[in-house]
Amino acid sequence: MIARTCDAVSDTETTICRWLCTLVQILPAIVAMTILAAAQASAQDAVWSFDIPSQSLPAALDAFAEQAHVQMLYKADSVRDLQSAPVSGQLSPEQALHHLLQGTGLSFQSGGPNTITVVTPPAEPNHESAPPARDRPRTEKPLKVPEILVKDVQEREGDVSYVAEGTKTATKTDIPLIETPQSISVITRSRMVAQEVNSVAEALRYTPGVQAEPFGFEPRFTFLRFRGFDATQNGLFRDGLQLRNPGFAVSYNLEPYGAEEIDVLRGPASFLYGQGSPGGLLNYITKRPTRESLHEVQFLTGNFGRHEGRFDFGGKLNDSDVLSFRLTGLFRESGTQLDQVPNDRIYIAPAVTWQAAARTQITFSAHFQKDQLGSSQALPAEGSLRFNSNGRIPVSRFTGHPDIEKQNRTESSLGYEVRHGLAPDWDVVHKLRYSSTELDGLTTYSNSFGTDKRTVSRFAYGSLGKLNALTIDNQVHGKFSTGPFQHQVLGGLDFQRITVDLRQTFGAATDVDIFNRYDYGAPFALPPVFLNQRVTQLQTGVYLQDQVKLYDHWLLTLGGRHDWASDETQDRMTGAPSRSQADRKATGRAALTYLFDNGLAPYISYSTFFLPAIGVNSNGQAFTPETGRQYELGIKYQIPRTRTLLTAALFDLTRENFIQTDPSAFLQVQRGKARSRGLELEGVASFDSGLDVIASFTLLDNEVRETANPLEKGKRLPQTPGQFGSLWVKYTFSGGSLKGFGIGGGARYTGYTYGDEANTFRVPSYVVGDAAIDYTWKHYRFALNFNNIFNQDQFGCFDRSGSFFCTFGERRTVVGSVTYRW
Known part of the structure; x- marks a missing residue:
């Protein structure tokens, strides 16, 4: 099957492509041999090349761990606010x-093989130690270098920041x-702990530029829209x-309790x-093994009959640092705001x-998830969002x-991962x-509204799908200098093979x-099968990136990539x-950034994307891939000596060649072009006083530029607000009689949207409030x-068979939890 990816290219490209495909298949064996050789050698050089500038001590220790190829153990509180000395x-x-x-x-002292522990030596009488590095004059000019955050070895009580220090998602x-x-x-x-998020959609509520609930409450999966463009089918990643x-053959709804962080x-x-997708992606970073002992059990209960138990364990498997583990899990039985x-x-x-x-680490990971869910319920707009003389349709109505x-x-x-x-x-x-x-899904959904404004016609739709995927990514990282230029290079080769068996019914x-x-209606026959197919998709890509720092x-x-993709439908x-x-x-x-000494970092970037468009036109010719480009101008500000990050971004994003249905001929055509321009603002801060703040605002100006449907030309994309924003503030007392007590709250604003391409059905804006109270005492x-503490109405609406339907957003939910850590 891999060879078919290369069939449609020239002879020279075919040779290169087949070589790359062959390399993808044999590379795991090469890596395995490298691992075995390294394991047998287990040698560690006595002398290393170090280049660590004066910086915050946590960042310097992480840089040391990376350059010395060791694990560092330290208490976060003991190194916070300290400055390191330069090492070169x-x-x-x-x-x-x-x-x-x-x-x-x-x-410091040795903590075992390849492990060093930072300690505080006992105080000595009549001895004055040198002043902390943060109080003495600095003679070295600070140098910003890549920071490696070793989360799994820091004390968990100190890991309470809303602000991440780094991420691999944007550059690998x-x-x-x-x-x-x-x-x-x-x-x-x-x-995520402070807000008690129970789905990925909830985790994204205070994030700019992304919509995860455009169609209201949806228990089956997470919709993803970035900067107005849908990414539900191809914008979700796990660990890169x-x-x-x-084709929505299956669906994903990742468990947020299993995530260490979520990158957008x-x-x-x-x-x-x-x-x-042209709009972006979401990378779900799973919890990893830790050498620090970790034990957590949690019990939750809430409205709609929710009962849930969780556990998270980790630590060394023996007395040495060779093997460590992580085991995370939960069991939940719960209803929802919808009947049945x-x-x-x-x-x-x-x-x-x-x-x-010493230089080789292998992490094996697995997961199993079993869901028993139901479908969202779309109700006629007349009776939910708008007036109906027959009254208001119950929010919990199951259709x-x-x-x-x-x-x-x-x-x-x-x-x-090796x-x-x-x-x-x-x-x-x-x-x-x-x-x-x-x-294995079967749902009965509302299709049109009768003239009596009571009777709803329905259809039954079933989907039985199985998706198997093999995904491989191989990377080479390197650092070197050429004169005054410092290079951080990345080269990679990845491969995907996806097989989907799909059987759908409709009636x-x-x-x-x-x-x-x-x-619930009179009994009816189960819908017949109308589609039974197997889809096989292959993708092979090579990429190269160079991050060059000057002075x-x-x-x-600078980065570039070339992809070969194929799709076969049986x-x-x-x-x-x-x-x-x-x-x-x-x-x-291509991007250019300037790093000021005061923490400011303005940047400008240009990037392109592609997405295969599956299908053929009226002449039987295969569609060409969707393409597009983006210009982005932004600035980031990391306030010195604080855990505060402020960002602003202006962007101009164009999506071209997407497939539409010509309403005059009912044929698929490739004429779509849309543009999304806007502004995104975000501020995240965790202060030592116990105050945590999240603020975001998004301004979107999107427009359909070219289309096969003249009614939508020049109009806004449906279900996409022109502006939305949020603010979350939480304060935790760090001393006194209220020590350990925290209280917080937030507000989320979503501007008005349109429920149809012609922008004739307007859905009003809304504001939703959230709140949290917690108390930490000893190990508890x-x-x-x-969530939605005032039970505010919110809707996601759309046109179906000439009638407008709306889905309610999440109603007020209350969740109580007790956590025990030791």
């Missing part, structure tokens, strides 16, 4: 760390957020590897990740890290049939994951009286010959969280 030259790790800690009052390299030349938000674990969902990258990302719609889940995710050698309704999903994955240091400044990363998702169902809460201030980022119903399509495309990014944490 050929030194042993002991010599380098001794210089690094000068003036901090700290020392370890750099601080301040040096990332693209708009990105990082939702940390502590932020794509979770593609071709806005704007095109094809230059690193291949085909995808459950939200039950079983989730378990084990992971083990093996320190095979399906309880005897046949189901949404059962089972997903699992197994994979590993990191091997080739030299002090060079390493390789190899990731592989095999995943499988099965969906008429009986009518119901929408105002009779218990009218510690200028940062130029019709199992008619037995017709398979339909295949092959595409190839190059994409890229008690919390009470409110």
Whole structure:
């Protein structure tokens, strides 16, 4: 099947393509041999090349751990607000760390093989230590360098910040957020804990530029829209590897309790990740093994009959640092705001890290998730959003049939990640994951509204799908200098193979009286099969990136990628010959950043994207890929000596060549072109006083520029607000009689939207309030969280068969939790 990806290219390109495909298949074996050789050698050089400027001590320790290829253990409180001394030259790790800690009052000791622990030495009488580095004059000019945040070895009590120090999502390299030349938000674990998020959609509510609930309350999966463009099928990633969902064959609704953080990258990302949405992507970062002992159990209860238990364990598997583990899981039984719609889940995710050698680390991870859910319920606009003489339709109205309704999903994955240091400044990363998702769904939905404004006609739709995916990403990272230029280079080769078996049913169902809460309609026959097919998609991509720093201030980022993609569809119903399509495309990014000494970092960037458009035109010719480009101008400000990050971004994003249905001929055509321009503002801060703040605002100006439907030309994209914003503030008392008590709240504003392409049906704006109260005492944490505390109406509306339907947003939810950590 891989060879078919290369069939439609020239002879020269075919040779290159087949070589790349072959390399993808044999590279895991090469990496495995490298691991075995490294494990047998287990040698560590006595002297290393260090280049660590004076900076905050946590960042300096993480840089030391990266350059010395060791693990650092330290208490976050003991190093906070301290400044390191600069270290440069050929030194042993002991010599380098001794210089690094000068003036901090700290020392270190061996914590085991390849592990160093930073400690506070006992106080000595009649001895005055040198003043802390933060109080003495600095003679070295500060240099911003990539920071590696070693989250798994820091004390958890100190890891309470809403502000992340770095991310790999935007560049696949370890750099601080301040040096990332693209708009990105990082939702940390502590932020998710404070807000008690129970879905990925909830985690995104205080994030600019992204919509996760455009159609209201949806328990089945998470919609993703970035900067006005949908990314639900191809914008979801787990640990940097794509979770593609071709044609909504299956669906994903990732468990947020299993995430260490969630990264939201806005704007095109094809230059690193291949085909995808022009608006951006979401990268779900799973919890990883930790060498620090971790034990957490949690019990939750809430309205709609919710009962849930969680656990999170981690630590060393033996007395050495060779093996460490993480085991996360939950069990939930719950109803929802809708009658007959459950939200039950079983989730378990084990992971083990093996320190095979001084420079080689392998992490094995797996997960299993089983959901028993129901579908969202679209109600006629007249009776929900608008006036109806018959009254108001109950919010909990279930329009399906309880005897046949189901949404059962089972997903699992197994994979590993290998990191091997080739030299002090060079390493390789190899990731592989095999995943499988099965969906067994049948729903009865409202289709049109009768003239009596009571009777609703319905259809039944079923989907039985199974998706298997093999995803591989191979990376080489390196650092070197050419004169005054400091290079951080990345080269990569990735591969995906996705197989989807899909069987869908469709048929008429009986009518119901929408105002009779218990009218499920007369019995009807199960819908017949109308589609039975297998889809196989392949993608191979090579990419190269260079981040060039000049005089510690200028940062130029250049990246490019070339993809070969193919799609084959086998019709199992008619037995017709398979339909295949092959595409190839190059994409890229160029960005320039200036790093001021005061923490300001303005940047400008240009990037492109592509997305295969599956299908043929009226002449039987395959559609060409969707393409587009983005210009972005932004500025980031990291206030010195604080955990505060402020960002602003202006963007101009164009999407071209997307497929539409010509309303005059009812044929698919490739004429779509839309533009989205806007402004995104975000501020995130965690102050030592106990105050945490999240603020965001998005201004969107989107327009359909070219279309096969003249009614939508010049109009806004449906279900897309022109502006939305949010503010969250939480304060935790750090002393006195109220020590450990926290109280917080937030407000979310969403501007008006349109429910149709012609912009004739306007959906009003709304403001939703949230609140939280918690108390931490010894090993316990008690919390009470409110979402939509005032039970404000909110709607996602659309046109279906000439009638407008609306789905209510999430109603008021109350969740109480008790957590015990030891």
